Amino acid sequence: MKVLVIGGDGFCGWPTSLHLSDIGHEVTIVDNLSRRNIDIELEVESLTPIRPMGERVRVWKEVSGKELGFVNLDIATEYDRLVDLLTELRPDAVVHFGEQRAAPYSMRNDKAKRYTVDNNVRGTHNLLCAITTLGLDVALVHLGTMGVYGYGWSGSAPIPEGYLTVKVPTPDGDLAREILHPANPGSVYHLTKTLDQLLFAFYANNDGLRITDLHQGIVWGTQTPQTALDERLINRFDYDGDYGTVLNRFLMQAAIGHPLTVHGTGGQTRAFIHIRDTVRCIEIALNNPPERGDKPSVFNQVAETYRVRDLAELISRLTDTKIANLPNPRREAAENDLVVSNNRFLSLGLNPTLLSEGLLEESRDIAMRYADRADVSKIIARSVWRKGMEVADDLVK
Ligand code: NAD
Ligand code: USQ
Numbered sequence: 001m002k003v004l005v006i007g008g009d010g011f012c013g014w015p016t017s018l019h020l021s022d023i024g025h026e027v028t029i030v031d032n033l034s035r036r037n038i039d040i041e042l043e044v045e046s047l048t049p050i051r052p053m054g055e056r057v058r059v060w061k062e063v064s065g066k067e068l069g070f071v072n073l074d075i076a077t078e079y080d081r082l083v084d085l086l087t088e089l090r091p092d093a094v095v096h097f098g099e100q101r102a103a104p105y106s107m108r109n110d111k112a113k114r115y116t117v118d119n120n121v122r123g124t125h126n127l128l129c130a131i132t133t134l135g136l137d138v139a140l141v142h143l144g145t146m147g148v149y150g151y152g153w154s155g156s157a158p159i160p161e162g163y164l165t166v167k168v169p170t171p172d173g174d175l176a177r178e179i180l181h182p183a184n185p186g187s188v189y190h191l192t193k194t195l196d197q198l199l200f201a202f203y204a205n206n207d208g209l210r211i212t213d214l215h216q217g218i219v220w221g222t223q224t225p226q227t228a229l230d231e232r233l234i235n236r237f238d239y240d241g242d243y244g245t246v247l248n249r250f251l252m253q254a255a256i257g258h259p260l261t262v263h264g265t266g267g268q269t270r271a272f273i274h275i276r277d278t279v280r281c282i283e284i285a286l287n288n289p290p291e292r293g294d295k296p297s298v299f300n301q302v303a304e305t306y307r308v309r310d311l312a313e314l315i316s317r318l319t320d321t322k323i324a325n326l327p328n329p330r331r332e333a334a335e336n337d338l339v340v341s342n343n344r345f346l347s348l349g350l351n352p353t354l355l356s357e358g359l360l361e362e363s364r365d366i367a368m369r370y371a372d373r374a375d376v377s378k379i380i381a382r383s384v385w386r387k388g389m390e391v392a393d394d395l396v397k
Contacts, residue, residue, distance in 0.1 A: 001286070004089060006030045006075055006127070007097030009053050011236045012143065012219060012278050016095065018226035018233065019279040020286075021066045028069030028089060029053075030082075031098065034119070035236075038105070038243075044378045046236040047252055047370045048222060059232040076123035083130045093139040093286050094131070098123055099192065103147070104329070104383035105242040106189035113188045120192035121199075128203045137210070139289035141282060142200065144213045145193045146271045146302060150184020151336040158341040162213065162298025186332055187385070200296040208292040212285045216278065217271030217302035217340075220247040221358055222366045224276050235275065237366055239374065241381035246308060247272060248367075249379070250315045251359075255367035256374050259324035260316060261381070266309025266325070267335030271302035274353040284348045299344045303352035314355075319363070331385040 003020055007013040008029030021027045033053065039045055051059070057068045073081050075098055099120040100106065106116040124142070131138055149159050164181050167174040180201060183194035196213070203209040227235045238244045239252040250260050273281075281301045290297040312323050328334075342350075384390055 001092040002026045002028075002089060003286070004028050004030060004086075004091040004094045005097065006094065006123075007099065008070075009033060009056075010035050010097055010101075011238065012275065013095075013097040014056070015224040015227050015235050015275055016097070016279045016282050017068060018060060019224060019283065020095075021060065021068055022064060022226050023283065028071065028091070030071050030073050030075065030085070032072060032074035034074070034100070038100075042240060042242060042378070044240040044243075044375060045373070047239050047373055048234045048237045048366060049231075049370070049373070050234060050236045051232045055232060059230055063229050063233070064226075074123075075126055076119045079126045079130065082126055083134065086130055086134055086136060090136065091138055093141065093289075094127065095282055095286070096124065096127060096140065096142045099143075101189065102243045103187035103189045104381055106187050106192075107330075107385050108242065108383040116188050117192055120189075121195050124196045125199055128199055128209065131209060132203060132207045137292070139210050139212070139286060141212045141214065141285045141289075142196065144196065144215045144298075145190060146215050146217045146300065146340065147186055147190035148183050148194045148197060148215060149181055150186060151268065151333060151338065152184055156339060158339040159300065160341055161300050161344055162215065162296070186330070197296070204290075204294065204296050210289050210292055210294070211296040212289060213296050213298050214281060214285060214301040215298060216281075217273050217300075217305075218245045218247065219275050219278055220245065220272055220355075221275040221353075221362050222248075224279055237370070240378040242383055244379075246270070247311055247355075250312060251363050251367040252371070252374060253379065254315050254319035254321040255363065255371040256376065257321060258376065258379060259322045260312045261379065262309055262312045262323055262325050263330065263381070264325065264328035265334055266312055267307065268332060269305055269307045269336050269338040271300075271305045271338060271340050272355065273301055273303045274358055277303055277350060277352045280350060281345055284345060284350060288348060300340050300342045301345065302340050302342050304354055305338045305340060306355065311355075315359075318359070326380075327389065329381050329384040329389050331389075
């Protein structure tokens with residue numbers, strides 16, 4: 001299959017591109033390298049020494065004998081170039097990772113909020129519009145987020161995969177209707193993913209586009225079998241207060257003896273998935289696209305759920321690191337429960353890596369190995385959801 005991977009230089013996109021290339025697909029990466037530019041803006045680098053895109057592509061050829069295409073293109077602002085590329089390539093499938101993905105970055109200031117909405121919504125819409133205009137029959141797989149559902153869903157009923165059946169009272173009795181699960185975004189970033197969902201519903205219904213939306217949990221881990229083949233293929237590992245996600249941050253903090261930065265009581269429960277399973281899920285989604293005329297196919301891409309303070313306690317016990325309970329810079333419930341259905345991927349053969357299996361390896365091979373590259377001043381999360389929620393430096397000891 002000819003596959004276009006948009007955002008293929010990023011944390012999920014790079015290992016996915018290598019995996020798809022490894023199993024025989026013809027892969028072309030599109031990326032405008034905006035994530036690398038944001039690193040420059042934030043004056044921080046991936047904990048792992050990621051190489052420039054040209055070198056990554058050359059080394060993959062050297063190691064595997066396989067070609068990867070790479071086009072530096074901004075899908076949000078360069079619509080005509082996107083159309084030209086799709087016309088020339090005529091891909092069978094497109095995997096869309098190309099969005100600004102950090103909630104804290106999206107709440108940083110008005111510039112970052114506007115950039116996140118402009119980049120994510122315009123990029124997704126440009127892609128849908130271009131596929132429609134060209135009349136391409138592609139399987140489009142998009143990376144969404146568990147955060148579209150919000151974290152107010154409580155009780156023991158699992159969050160379903162995308163849709164809810166509701167009863168609408170009418171004078172003639174209740175009518176059953178299937179609706180998109182109500183959206184409840186917790187950040188401007190998450191808001192863009194809920195807007196993406198409406199774009200997908202419209203283009204699937206109006207133009208028969210075949211779309212899969214993967215509502216992914218927090219991805220942890222770094223390496224996949226392909227990125228581990230050569231140090232020059234290494235995947236990125238974000239640890240800073242804007243882009244680092246909670247579990248990888250805790251692992252890195254433990255590696256340098258920094259107190260684990262639990263926000264508030266750590267009562268937030270989140271869904272997690274290892275990067276090795278992310279790439280497998282994309283493969284499974286590409287092999288099981290919806291039919292033309294179907295509504296967007298939604299999968300919850302998660303392996304297990306954990307409460308943040310339980311994660312912190314687990315890592316603290318394993319590594320003998322202290323825990324710091326910091327004021328929460330986000331507006332989120334102090335505590336939430338989370339039960340998620342992930343039956344669709346399990347029924348299609350996903351056998352996920354659990355925290356209990358991968359944690360020590362990740363801690364030893366990545367967090368400890370590259371600990372000397374860490375800039376301690378970048379650890380604390382500085383982006384706040386509302387003015388006045390800033391974290392004072394002296395709270396972290
Ligand atoms: P990332 O920032 O590492 O990668 C995104 C890539 O897209 C970057 O290389 C960036 O340069 C590129 N990009 C952004 N805007 C673009 C544009 N307009 N044109 C072309 N390229 C553009 O992020 P990631 O962690 O790899 O996440 C990938 C996707 O998966 C995102 O959509 C994110 O919302 C979703 N996701 C990520 C996680 C996670 O924990 N990392 C969890 C759930 C969902
Ligand atoms: N948290 C801490 N301490 C930290 C960092 C985070 O307690 O040092 C807490 C946060 O307050 C939050 C939870 O951990 O309650 C998760 O935060 P996160 O930064 O790990 O994840 P989040 O902001 O939700 O975003 C990440 C990805 C995003 C993806 C999302 C999936 O950056 O792209 O969409 O995970 S999900 O969370 O399932 O919506």
